[in-house]
Amino acid sequence: MMRGNLRKMSVQADTSGKVSYELKLDESLIPLDDALGQKVSLKFSGEIQCIHCGRASKKSFNQGYCYPCFKKLAACDTCIMSPEKCHFHKGTCREPEWAERFCMQSHYVYLANTTALKVGITRGDQLPTRWLDQGATQGRAMFVVANRRMSGLVETLFKNEVADKTNWRNMLKGSDAKLDLAYEQERLIGSLWEGLDALQNEFGLQAVQELDDTNLTHEFSYPVLEYPSKVTSINAEKTPHVEGTLMGIKGQYWILDTGVINIRKYTGYEAEFTLQER
Structure with missing residues (x-):
């Protein structure tokens, strides 16, 4: 006890x-x-x-x-759930020093199988933990991007084609059919290349980098x-x-x-x- x-x-x-x-x-x-x-x-x-x-x-x-911390901490700001709304570059971040450590670092944009295909983002040091916390049976990183805001902008493109939420009830029923995430990555990038090119043209080629052929799909039991x-x-x-x-x-x-x-x-x-x- x-x-x-x-x-x-x-x-x-x-x-x-x-x-x-x-x-x-x-x-x-x-x-x-x-x-x-x-x-x-x-x-x-x-x-x-x-x-x-x-x-x-x-x-x-x-x-x-607690409520006071919820209102003042950057970790509780709306941009944590919607990173495309990050306002660090506007000089209005609640805690700029915190953001430098947690938001202004490389992030991954990934695909995962949580009983259905989903897109998500996480900091560069949070894989595979992020997949495991979501109950994903498969996970595959697609892009490494410059910062949290950029990950949100890329994720927003993909949300037009694939869900960004896990159906937790289905996840807990264990109905996981294996997916070909490499194929899904290629298919989605083929559909969204214009938007990805636009982001690279605006923010630079290094801001959004697709991972190379050595990238692996990870599987979990x-x-x-x-x-x-x-x-x-x-x-x-x-x-x-x-x-x-x-x-x-x-x-x-x-x-x-x-x-x-x-x-x-x-x-x-x-x-x-x-x-x-x-």
């Missing part, structure tokens, strides 16, 4: 693509591989602590922040014993004692025999984790 404030689960994949998770309570990491098939529980105390400033909060904003036929979401605000047999983990979700819960949604919430011994 351990108690602490929840954080996003730590996730990694080995060289074969096998995914493993650790539950994070404050700074403690609890391996979850051996918890599969066992009864687990999370008891939420009702206390919430801001993941930035540490103050107590009655409500969590943007997955873990998740620790799931059984997928649910019907996905029932558990709301920890209404059901503060969450328990059941852990049937699998995918994305940032626990798949229990009693329903599914998005662990990341409750970042900053105090909880007590219990694993029933075999």
Whole structure:
């Protein structure tokens, strides 16, 4: 039994693509591989602590922040969700020094298979973590771009042809047909080359670079014993004692025999984790 404030689960994949998770309570990491098939529980105390400033909060904003931090931090600005709206170049960024570290660095524009083809973006140091957090069974980086705003501009082009959101219910049912992401990349670039050329003409050839033929499609397998036929979401605000047999983990979700819960949604919430011994 351990108690602490929840954080996003730590996730990694080995060289074969096998995914493993650790539950994070404050700074403690609890391996979850051996918890599969066992009864687990999370008891939420009702206390919430801001993941930035540490103050107590009655409500969590943007997955873990108190309201004052939500309003002032660059990490909570609308351009994080819509990077094409980045306004750093206008001199109006909430935290220019933060943006220099996290936004004004190379990003990837990628394709992923999360039961359907999707396009996405992430910082250069966040692959494959970004794919794993989304529950992708396949991922392929297409472009490396100069900064976060540029990644958003490229992604916006692709959103005319392919979704940029994951259908999380389908993802948790495990209905993943393998896709040929190399083919999809070639097909989409063939349809969107005029827009890509326009961006390179405006911002320079180095701002948007397609990855070469050595680029690989990565494949992942998740620790799931059984997928649910019907996905029932558990709301920890209404059901503060969450328990059941852990049937699998995918994305940032626990798949229990009693329903599914998005662990990341409750970042900053105090909880007590219990694993029933075999």
